[in-house]
Amino acid sequence: MSTQHPINRHTFRKAERLCSKKLITDVFEKGNSFYIKPFKTLWIDTPLLTSVPAQLLITVPKRYMRDSWQRNSIKRLIREAYRLNKDPFYSILQQKQKQCALAIVYTGRKIITAAEAESAIILILCRLSEEYEKITG
RNA sequence: GUGGUCGUCGGUUUCUAUCGCUUCUAUUCUUGAGAUAGAAGAGGAAAGUCAGGGCAGCAUAGAGCACCAUACUUCCGAAAGGGAAGGACUCGUAAGGGUACAGAAAGUGCCACAGAAAAUUACCGCCUGUUCUUAGGAGCAGGUAAGGGUGAAAACGCGGGGUAAGAGCCCACGACGCGGGCUGGGAACAGUUGGCGGGGGUAAACCUUAUGGGCUGAAAGGCCAUGUACACCGGGGCGUUUGGAGAAAUCUAAAAUAAGGACUGCUCGUCCAAUCUCGGGGGGUAGGUCGUUUGAACCUGUUGGCAACAGCAGGUCUAGAUAAAUGAUGGAAGUUCCGGCUUGCCGGAAUAACAGGAUCCUGCUUACAAGACGACCAUUUGU
RNA sequence: UCCCUGGUGGUGUAAUGGCAGCACAAUACACUUUGGUUGUAUUAGUCGAGGUUCGAGCCCUUGCUAGGGAA
Numbered sequence A: 001m002s003t004q005h006p007i008n009r010h011t012f013r014k015a016e017r018l019c020s021k022k023l024i025t026d027v028f029e030k031g032n033s034f035y036i037k038p039f040k041t042l043w044i045d046t047p048l049l050t051s052v053p054a055q056l057l058i059t060v061p062k063r064y065m066r067d068s069w070q071r072n073s074i075k076r077l078i079r080e081a082y083r084l085n086k087d088p089f090y091s092i093l094q095q096k097q098k099q100c101a102l103a104i105v106y107t108g109r110k111i112i113t114a115a116e117a118e119s120a121i122i123l124i125l126c127r128l129s130e131e132y133e134k135i136t137g
Numbered sequence B: 001g002u003g004g005u006c007g008u009c010g011g012u013u014u015c016u017a018u019c020g021c022u023u024c025u026a027u028u029c030u031u032g033a034g035a036u037a038g039a040a041g042a043g044g045a046a047a048g049u050c051a052g053g054g055c056a057g058c059a060u061a062g063a064g065c066a067c068c069a070u071a072c073u074u075c076c077g078a079a080a081g082g083g084a085a086g087g088a089c090u091c092g093u094a095a096g097g098g099u100a101c102a103g104a105a106a107g108u109g110c111c112a113c114a115g116a117a118a119a120u121u122a123c124c125g126c127c128u129g130u131u132c133u134u135a136g137g138a139g140c141a142g143g144u145a146a147g148g149g150u151g152a153a154a155a156c157g158c159g160g161g162g163u164a165a166g167a168g169c170c171c172a173c174g175a176c177g178c179g180g181g182c183u184g185g186g187a188a189c190a191g192u193u194g195g196c197g198g199g200g201g202u203a204a205a206c207c208u209u210a211u212g213g214g215c216u217g218a219a220a221g222g223c224c225a226u227g228u229a230c231a232c233c234g235g236g237g238c239g240u241u242u243g244g245a246g247a248a249a250u251c252u253a254a255a256a257u258a259a260g261g262a263c264u265g266c267u268c269g270u271c272c273a274a275u276c277u278c279g280g281g282g283g284g285u286a287g288g289u290c291g292u293u294u295g296a297a298c299c300u301g302u303u304g305g306c307a308a309c310a311g312c313a314g315g316u317c318u319a320g321a322u323a324a325a326u327g328a329u330g331g332a333a334g335u336u337c338c339g340g341c342u343u344g345c346c347g348g349a350a351u352a353a354c355a356g357g358a359u360c361c362u363g364c365u366u367a368c369a370a371g372a373c374g375a376c377c378a379u380u381u382g383u
Numbered sequence C: 001u002c003c004c005u006g007g008u009g010g011u012g013u014a015a016u017g018g019c020a021g022c023a024c025a026a027u028a029c030a031c032u033u034u035g036g037u038u039g040u041a042u043u044a045g046u047c048g049a050g051g052u053u054c055g056a057g058c059c060c061u062u063g064c065u066a067g068g069g070a071a
Helices: A021-030 A068-085 A087-096 A114-136
Strands: A032-036 A039-045 A054-059 A100-106
Touching: A021 A039, A021 A054, A021 A100, A032 A114, A039 A114, A054 A068, A054 A087, A068 A100, A068 A114, A087 A114, A100 A114
Parallel strands: A054 A100
Antiparallel strands: A032 A039, A039 A100
């Protein structure tokens, strides 16, 4: 598996996105959650249909950001930050033989810069890694 | 030069480094939502969803009413609450701008406050007659719209005649409205001539006239796969009359009819079934694919037309995602601005506003940074 | 993507085209030793822009904004 997804390539393909309606409802209804600065994160430990370690869903509510171009740009920033920083989290998941469904919800009301997004995403991924350490003991 | 009016263009440009996204094509083998290479990849408004269509489904014997929309003329356009040119009115010194711009003389309603009165009106006043009288006047009956501080709006304006007092009551001139004739124009309309008339405003109040209008929207709808249950609840109903068979229960045939449903608001009318119909609710699925991008398409040239636009010729194929693709960080050039002066160099800053396709077109409306351009008007100064 | 509804003081709500009200809240005063209750007074408003009208919260156009629905 790891040969198909080399660590040194920071990709973010369709397989790594959360598209299944069932999984999405599971994440939002049964998932664990925590809050770091402008993002709310929901996650659940569940077997996925594909071979990737984790699937991610990015969401910006229409209630807070009215214009679609603003929502799109924030989603792009989050995706970029996740893509560049996901490797430590993936390696932990692969060690533990686990799969994870993730949802990141932006709860701010203004546009953030790329640097702010990246630091917050790094914090979120560290927190998730800790949670998995606790689960597996 | 200053101020202004109308309009057009513009919309992060080019090269490059690292990482990355979507679609298509080719190659490859480990046959996977793989790898490599190449190509393509958001807007003038993609927006608001305001108008009209294409397309799709449902409905459709027909008629009437209701409801909704539109409303100067001609032309363009598939159509349009669309556009062009023109007319009328209106705002502006002007260039120009705006107009739901049919009917108030078919009818109904409304017009607060103020005012005598807001549309067949008499409160004060004026005048006539009459009664009383303290001789100033008061009461009663009638005539009268010339005058009365109001109001958004006051019963055409002004002059003369007339009268008891007055009044378009009559006349001249003027304004307004409705017909007729003539001239110009394709028409709206304009000019002119003569006739008739007396009427407040309001139709983005009801309404009248003319014209038009089925309903629902890609979560429409078709196909494949997966999966299941019409189990449950509520309303209505499987009826009545006549004929035949039969002792009867009942069965059967044809016609009519009550209640119900359909014809998408109502009426007429037509049609509909008998473990049936209408509504609610539940179970299951939670995937793929078509629709889906070649079209009233775009670009260039040319012809016709004042213009909107149309014809002809040549060329082009130009996003198709689906929890939803264009991004992040650098470098160089270019562009713009600021400062300095050697006037074409140096240094610094910025590289943007509005904003992201989701079925597709035509319009309308709204938002919009730096900058560029054209036409015209007013005014000032100089020549 | 498509469709629908609303917007009135700080909050909740009324209002035929004709002076924009009511309740709660807030502030001040009175009452009370003080607070509460009660009473009196005050402040504060038609989402923005344009149009129709003598006159728009209401009618029309357009924008802004809030919310809802649709396998």
